[in-house]
Amino acid sequence: MGASLLLAINVALGVAIMVSFLAFGLFDRNQKPALWWFGACVAGVASGLIEYSMPSVEYTAIARLAIFTCFAICLACVSIGLWLRYLRRIPVVPITIVLVVAIVSYILISELPRSSLLRAFIYQGSYSAIALVGVFAVWKGMDRSALDRTLFSVLLIFALNFLMKPPIMVLLGGNGGVAQDYLSTDYAMVSQTMMAIVTILTAFALGLRTMADILGTIQKRSDIDRLSGALTRDAFHREVSRSLWQSDRERTPKALILCDLDHFKSVNDTFGHQVGDLVIAQFGALLESFRRPGDVVGRIGGEEFCVLLPRCDEGTARLFAEQLRSTFETLDATGGRSVHRCTASFGVTEMRPGEAFEAAFSRADKALYEAKSAGRNCVRSARPDIDGQDAAAQNAIEQHEVPKRRSFAVGGRMRR
Known part of the structure; x- marks a missing residue:
């Protein structure tokens, strides 16, 4: 019951964050990264809703693939937004390679026992790899300001938190014999708590970055003489x-x-x-x-x-x-x-x-x-x-x- 409640909270958080980034993107059409982060929230909420409905699903192979794929797309959208913000381009080749490798890897390990440490590392490691694509963009393009350093640190924690989950799963006795049992395990309680914390931190950092960019745009507009295009x-x-x-x-x-x-x-x-x-x-x-x-x-x-x-x-x-x-x-x-x-x-x-x-x-x-x-x-x-x-x-x-x-x-x- 506790893990189910936390998952529901995570879904609700995703909806609230989704609305915020949509508002940012519509307020300033130059904020294309915010629209990608809105897309990330949509995919993340879809993944959470499917997972929340798992206990009532009889055949779960397609549902489990949908959960994995939706969350992988969520992370990919976060990374694409970061590349647009810091490197001014969409990482078509790297993000496509990482996504395809992640999905193929999941398909290959999907029939391994759920308690398998190898399965858990490949599953969570795929998420981590996709998130690190975005971390790389921040590292390459940040201006070393306090805000960018904070965002980089938060995103790195977000990416690495996935690699912490496999050993935690082993320590807490596994993630359930079948997918329907996941939400009743102690591991699910800890995992969803970790996700709630890192999601809030990441959304807060991305929101601050977006607000700072919007305020900077407003400042630049006020600094420009509209008639001549020169500075005031x-x-x-x-x-x-x-x-x-x-x-x-x-x-x-x-x-x-x-x-x-x-x-x-x-x-x-x-x-x-x-x-x-x-x-x-x-x-x-x-x-x-x-x-x-x-x-x-x-x-x-x-x-x-x-x-x-x-x-x-x-x-x-x-x-x-x-x-x-x-x-x-x-x-x-x-x-x-x-x-x-x-x-x-x-x-x-x-x-x-x-x-x-x-x-x-x-x-x-x-x-x-x-x-x-x-x-x-x-x-x-x-x-x-x-x-x-x-x-x-x-x-x-x-x-x-x-x-x-x-x-x-x-x-x-x-x-x-």
């Missing part, structure tokens, strides 16, 4: 702090670019805010197409953008800005209604090692002012070791080194 001002400064810390630790160069769309107010006044929004969106898309992994792009004002380029010196940053400038002036945001050119001005500077972001930003802002004073639609740079008149002289020289290109036709395609 606050998010940009947070990412800049992380990037500068990494660059200073690695002692690599970094550069800063300030971008300002020219005569943006006149665009809104002449063509309307819808076209103005399209200009912002086009420039944001252009920045995204030029952005390298690790670059930090933010919209820091209405028509102002800032780009931090790690592992980049002044010369490379200036070339980056010049390519942005020349490409942007070819874009047509008016739908062919005008020959108006949308252009942008750029201020570039290289940051000194350990330099505060505010100091570099101020220097880039001065370079941007120089670009606007020079007629707009151009790139100017400021070096850490020059200021004042020397900076103006240096910019005058650089104006000849990187000429402005104003001959591009409106309506050209976005290109690098």
Whole structure:
């Protein structure tokens, strides 16, 4: 009676967890792992329901195979969800091999005496092998955070708990002469208790991981400016702090670019805010197409953008800005209604090692002012070791080194 009650509790737990993961998956369509874990709960509940009905079943060969197969599929779904979460792919080959080997192995040992230790190890070992496929994915893909380390530990305990059951079965006198006797044995009581504990721990850990991912997605969405696709001002400064810390630790160069769309107010006044929004969106898309992994792009004002380029010196940053400038002036945001050119001005500077972001930003802002004073639609740079008149002289020289290109036709395609 005790083991039957525990089995019923395990089935009820499975239903509750199943509903939770379904809710996670429907709330955020990016949470495909949660839908696989929902599928795992469905298969696990089906296995438990069949096992619960075993005492009333006269011929049990098919029922026993169904119990084993459903639970094996349950574990396979857990592992597939973990591979999707941590390795971004479905382990078609490994999971298929392990599942087929497990089912074939079960069929081969199904007629051995139920008290056989070999039979018990192959039976439980198959479950353990399927679960370890998922543990491997977490080990390979986790970021070493406390949450991932905890999930890895819980999943490892979950996988290894199956290997503990055969010796426990022997110590407690077996699992019944026939399948119908299983729920009346002491071993069933212990086994179902173990499963209840590890199932709760595993579901809790997977639920925390899913909730953390959903909250992270919500945070990322709030950090992105919807119009331009760039980071918002606050998010940009947070990412800049992380990037500068990494660059200073690695002692690599970094550069800063300030971008300002020219005569943006006149665009809104002449063509309307819808076209103005399209200009912002086009420039944001252009920045995204030029952005390298690790670059930090933010919209820091209405028509102002800032780009931090790690592992980049002044010369490379200036070339980056010049390519942005020349490409942007070819874009047509008016739908062919005008020959108006949308252009942008750029201020570039290289940051000194350990330099505060505010100091570099101020220097880039001065370079941007120089670009606007020079007629707009151009790139100017400021070096850490020059200021004042020397900076103006240096910019005058650089104006000849990187000429402005104003001959591009409106309506050209976005290109690098």
